Amino acid sequence: MLEVNNITKSYANHIALKDVSIKVPKGSVFGLLGPNGAGKTSLIRIINQITGPDQGEIFFGGEKLHPNHISEIGYLPEERGLYKKMKVGEQSLYLARLKGLSKKEAADRLKFWFDRFEINGWWDKKVEELSKGMAQKVQFITTVLHGPKFIILDEPFSGFDPINANLIRNEILRLRDEGATIMLSTHNMGSVEEICSHIALINNATKVLEGSVEDVRNRYRDDIYEISFKGDMLSFTNALWANFELLSHKQDGSLRTAQIKLLNGAIVNDLLKSLIPVVQVHAINEVIPSMNDIFIKVVQQNPDRDE
Amino acid sequence: MSKTGLIIEREYLSRIRKKSFIIMTFLGPILAAGLMSLGIYLGLSDSSAHQILVVDLTAPISEDSLANSTPLFWNKLKSAQQINFSYTPEGLTNTEFDSSQYSLMVVLRNDILTHPQAELVFRKLPSMKVRSYIEDQIENVLEDEKLKLNQIDKRTYDSIRTKVDIIQVNASDGKTSFKQEQAIVGFVFAILIYLFIFLYGVQVMRGVMEEKSSRIIEVIISSVKPFQLMMGKIIGVALVGLTQFLLWIILTAILFSVAIGFLAPELSDAGSMAEQIQMTESVAAEATSEPVNQAALTEMMELILFRINWPLMIGMFLFYFLGGYLLFASLFAAIGAAVDNETDTQQFMLPITIPLIFGFIVSEFALSNPEGASVFWFSLFPLTSPIVMMVRIAMGFDSGTVWQLFLSMGLLIAGFLGAVWLAGKVYRVGILMYGKKTTYKELWKWIRFSS
Numbered sequence: 001m002l003e004v005n006n007i008t009k010s011y012a013n014h015i016a017l018k019d020v021s022i023k024v025p026k027g028s029v030f031g032l033l034g035p036n037g038a039g040k041t042s043l044i045r046i047i048n049q050i051t052g053p054d055q056g057e058i059f060f061g062g063e064k065l066h067p068n069h070i071s072e073i074g075y076l077p078e079e080r081g082l083y084k085k086m087k088v089g090e091q092s093l094y095l096a097r098l099k100g101l102s103k104k105e106a107a108d109r110l111k112f113w114f115d116r117f118e119i120n121g122w123w124d125k126k127v128e129e130l131s132k133g134m135a136q137k138v139q140f141i142t143t144v145l146h147g148p149k150f151i152i153l154d155e156p157f158s159g160f161d162p163i164n165a166n167l168i169r170n171e172i173l174r175l176r177d178e179g180a181t182i183m184l185s186t187h188n189m190g191s192v193e194e195i196c197s198h199i200a201l202i203n204n205a206t207k208v209l210e211g212s213v214e215d216v217r218n219r220y221r222d223d224i225y226e227i228s229f230k231g232d233m234l235s236f237t238n239a240l241w242a243n244f245e246l247l248s249h250k251q252d253g254s255l256r257t258a259q260i261k262l263l264n265g266a267i268v269n270d271l272l273k274s275l276i277p278v279v280q281v282h283a284i285n286e287v288i289p290s291m292n293d294i295f296i297k298v299v300q301q302n303p304d305r306d307e
Numbered sequence: 308m309s310k311t312g313l314i315i316e317r318e319y320l321s322r323i324r325k326k327s328f329i330i331m332t333f334l335g336p337i338l339a340a341g342l343m344s345l346g347i348y349l350g351l352s353d354s355s356a357h358q359i360l361v362v363d364l365t366a367p368i369s370e371d372s373l374a375n376s377t378p379l380f381w382n383k384l385k386s387a388q389q390i391n392f393s394y395t396p397e398g399l400t401n402t403e404f405d406s407s408q409y410s411l412m413v414v415l416r417n418d419i420l421t422h423p424q425a426e427l428v429f430r431k432l433p434s435m436k437v438r439s440y441i442e443d444q445i446e447n448v449l450e451d452e453k454l455k456l457n458q459i460d461k462r463t464y465d466s467i468r469t470k471v472d473i474i475q476v477n478a479s480d481g482k483t484s485f486k487q488e489q490a491i492v493g494f495v496f497a498i499l500i501y502l503f504i505f506l507y508g509v510q511v512m513r514g515v516m517e518e519k520s521s522r523i524i525e526v527i528i529s530s531v532k533p534f535q536l537m538m539g540k541i542i543g544v545a546l547v548g549l550t551q552f553l554l555w556i557i558l559t560a561i562l563f564s565v566a567i568g569f570l571a572p573e574l575s576d577a578g579s580m581a582e583q584i585q586m587t588e589s590v591a592a593e594a595t596s597e598p599v600n601q602a603a604l605t606e607m608m609e610l611i612l613f614r615i616n617w618p619l620m621i622g623m624f625l626f627y628f629l630g631g632y633l634l635f636a637s638l639f640a641a642i643g644a645a646v647d648n649e650t651d652t653q654q655f656m657l658p659i660t661i662p663l664i665f666g667f668i669v670s671e672f673a674l675s676n677p678e679g680a681s682v683f684w685f686s687l688f689p690l691t692s693p694i695v696m697m698v699r700i701a702m703g704f705d706s707g708t709v710w711q712l713f714l715s716m717g718l719l720i721a722g723f724l725g726a727v728w729l730a731g732k733v734y735r736v737g738i739l740m741y742g743k744k745t746t747y748k749e750l751w752k753w754i755r756f757s758s
Contacts, residue, residue: 098527
């Protein structure tokens, strides 16, 4: 759907993006991750054609990115904002028409969305009369109203209570099911695992990681297993030999759990072989790192040198 | 509709629907008409009748007067509509005067012929008009008396008394020049342009700042180019200004004629509007007691109506009005984009307001010296020409100087294109910059960097 090729962008006194390439597959929910100031917003702005890259190209649905494409992109910026003095309905109409919808079409679609979000009563309210969460809902509607094929959401869940965050999450998934491709920039790793199919991690102006969530998590598997057992801790420890490293353990009633890292190419069978004689094994499963862990690990491996 | 068209529509509609716009639109003419009517009302009704006690302490001097054996001024001051003179040879003390029925007391001393001075004692300060009337009357009597003393015939004196009118003739065409008078008309237009640029330029700046601080800017420029947004706003606000202007003119005309009809019915009977205006002007002039007589006023009216090249004046007014507005509004837009809040605007406002105010001062100066060098140069310089050139246009151009008008127009067009270009660059970068206080150095970097 979207292909970013070797984008470089520098501002007067720092480099925002250094030779960044990403591929967003059609129909995916693509998580764009990275610490604050890594260059995510710069990349999003380039895709939105708010600013231009110094070098590199972007292809949108196979074509080189063109000003006409903006009617096919929906963008929810991190810094939300609406005209405070303008009425909700009027404002939504205006923003939709700026995206190229006719007045009538915009009105019809707005009615649909306002029904859907059950906010019909807000049409004649001014934005300044709405709460922050309410304004966010309106803003979400204006982002997707023109039926964009590609939707960019910068921190879409910030400012929502859990109920509304859930509503938005379901809308995102529904939009994906209807054929839209979604790019999501967020710090909320829980939601990344929940709804993203692909991610890219940008740190210090360069892309350090990209792939499907499953791939990435598998790539960062560390051969760590969590084993639950009943028995004596001392004999458990004694049974471990050089190829196993005990990372942590805890006791919960009579059941103990320990995390063990396999070293030197040892496999689970080896571990079980040495443990079965001494303790009663209850369960064993692999510890797959969470996106949160991966994020922290990757970012700490690539310390920020520029600032 | 094009996107710029949509932006213009929003800027326009959202502004003219504002309460402040509606209030200003109606209040402006009411204030203007109110002030004008008040002036006329005061002029007409400065009618507090004056009972003036003339304390004539003079002794009759001339032979003729001796025969009459009355003091010099006795019964010689002419009473007018609201002014009545009574005479007494003995002065009242101030306390006596205070409790008398007289409103004014003129004390004429014995030595008034050698020391032409009279004392006017008042309870309430009389108007300039009354004062100069009394002055005139006393002068007349003194003059007559002096003529008699010197045995000069009144008719001879009148034929000797001379007043010279200077008629300025332009060497190039041999026509009488009324340039200074015409310049006044131009000055009125200059004031209008000055006000318009200031009022609406600042509105553009506020609008940009509002978009920036409410953070809607990023949503909008993901749909349209920053330049389209900026131009849409500038044009939208210009239309608001023109609308307000037009409404002001219409409403003022209506209110003014209503007020005239209400306050001074005898004036509205006079017939045509032109006559009405002329009359009200003469009344207003009388009210300020300027020694303007009816003839001079008619001449003035004639001058305003016929001396000025109205098609040129109106056409150029619109040109400089829009050109100057576009130039300044885009600079104001750039300021709005460069700052985060109102207080930071001050440092950038200064270099823009200085030429505006300076242009205003130069055009004021042009009233007394319409063809001075400073007027010439600043009527060419794009930042001041919209104001200064108005005065020069009112004076008219001839074939020898008309190139200056074209040069000034060309420079203004170049000036606003340059300003729009410059503002576009600052605007594009500035609207997405938050939290950092912008300096001139920074601005320069933006202009250079984005090119």
